[in-house]
Amino acid sequence: MFQGEGYIFKIAKKIIIFFVVGTLILVPFGASAFAQDRWQDEDVSAEKMTVDVLVARPLGLIATALGIAVFVISFLFSAAGGNTEAAY
Numbered sequence: 001m002f003q004g005e006g007y008i009f010k011i012a013k014k015i016i017i018f019f020v021v022g023t024l025i026l027v028p029f030g031a032s033a034f035a036q037d038r039w040q041d042e043d044v045s046a047e048k049m050t051v052d053v054l055v056a057r058p059l060g061l062i063a064t065a066l067g068i069a070v071f072v073i074s075f076l077f078s079a080a081g082g083n084t085e086a087a088y
Helices: 005-034 046-081
Strands: none
Touching: none
């Protein structure tokens, strides 16, 4: 009945892909329910916006760039070892 051990993994992979795609499609519809003003911070000030622009956003960009750099470096070592599938 089964065509080997790889058959189970193919089915599991298809199920996981279906679940991820379905989640990515359905999550934005649920997110609109949380887009209400009841959680909005009423205490918005120029100081908070300045700290956000000058500190938080640059730190986020730096963290993103560092994460990309670490991934690229680790991927190069994975490629040298012939196991690039494990890098993802």
